[in-house]
Ligand SMILES: NC(=O)C1=CN([C@@H]2O[C@H](COP(=O)(O)OP(=O)(O)OC[C@H]3O[C@@H](n4cnc5c(N)ncnc54)[C@H](O)[C@@H]3O)[C@@H](O)[C@H]2O)[C@H](O)CC1
């Protein structure tokens with residue numbers, strides 16, 4: 030899967046140290062970071078006057094470098110410092126900035142552009158209340174607020190907010206994204222996240238889910254080679270109807286649903302049958318769970334089949350022991366309640382919890398929410414980019430399950446199919462707009478596919 034790399038603070042420091050050990054002075058890294066911050070500020074905020082808040086560490090050091098670059102470009106820039114720089118690199122950066130540096134406090138005057146260089150990946154605890162008060166006050170009247178690496182108060186690895194944090198329009202980060210840029214609640218405070226390459230070698234299996242690269246249609250293909258999705262209907266046919274329509278619109282060549290009674294309103298292209306022959310070798314992916322209700326035998330039936338399968342909604346509640354999924358080539362799509370009921374409260378951030386669940390079950394786990402992460406037992410993690418809040422409505426999970434099943438049936442391996450569907454699901458919601466219902470979301474899938 031393509032997508033921007035994501036590293037925890039510790040792995041970021043290791044990448045930085047490896048570069049330093051290879052002869053790259055930390056000042057060079059800081060110079061590149063600060064220059065990138067200045068460039069992004071000019072592009073995002075135009076040549077308005079700038080106030081940079083500098084902390085005592087290297088986050089502050091980036092700020093002094095950015096101040097120098099902005100001043101060199103003729104932009105009026107002031108620096109308000111939280112004490113003197115403590116790290117050698119920050120002292121170096123401070124010494125190279127010839128402008129005024131005032132002490133950050135209640136008298137610090139506002140500016141149209143505010144850049145937060147107080148704390149980044151070195152944050153250890155919540156900011157002092159009076160500092161939070163100044164940060165919030167100075168951000169209130171700024172027209173543009175920019176965070177250096179992270180909003181100060183955002184915990185880099187968990188995405189928790191250790192203190193009140195203003196909403197930033199832009200976050201400029203270096204080398205790799207951090208989990209906080211793509212996990213709630215910190216994700217909501219970052220605004221647009223720009224990643225600056227500062228010359229670090231980054232190697233990671235954790236990535237932001239990028240635009241998917243789907244296989245082209247085979248001109249010699251037929252409906253089976255384009256992917257047969259076989260869905261198992263349960264007590265509430267409306268949910269499986271949404272899933273099957275979503276699967277068909279996601280490019281499955283043939284969508285079939287086993288149902289004990291005819292489902293009204295389903296497009297004729299979706300074949301309804303009263304049998305469930307799941308050892309049909311032409312099946313590309315089975316879908317069970319949407320609208321299933323309390324019929325555990327449907328999950329048991331699905332688990333007798335060798336075909337890949339998407340286990341969603343009510344079926345997750347019937348799994349019982351995650352070990353049942355080992356060897357099933359399954360994709361599990363829990364929201365937080367379903368996740369905790371099946372796996373319990375796991376340690377670590379949401380991504381690490383999803384990875385642990387993937388390892389315990391052998392399944393690819395799509396841990397849904399306003400921040401969705403996809404984890405594979407082989408260690409890969411995909412973090413979804415921000416998706417519209419209006420996805421929080423009935424039936425959108427059914428649509429996602431159908432999209433995953435279709436892309437799996439089209440031949441993408443499980444992790445890639447799940448990541449691609451999550452990305453397309455978010456874009457389809459943007460296209461459908463804030464008043465959408467799940468049916469509109471399914472209808473917007475072709476337009477989302479055209480975005481690639
Ligand atoms: N990753 C890279 O390749 C580069 C990162 N850069 C920038 O460096 C910061 C990380 O710098 P660091 O000095 O480790 O920590 P911070 O500047 O985030 O924190 C400063 C310092 O402050 C102390 N501290 C922590 N929390 C608090 C608190 N709540 N109140 C008071 N003091 C606190 C603690 O001792 C910290 O060490 C990274 O974010 C990037 O912006 C490099 O400049 C470029 C390369």
Ligand SMILES: [K+]
Pocket residue numbers: 088145146147148149176177178179180181
């Ligand atoms: K910061």
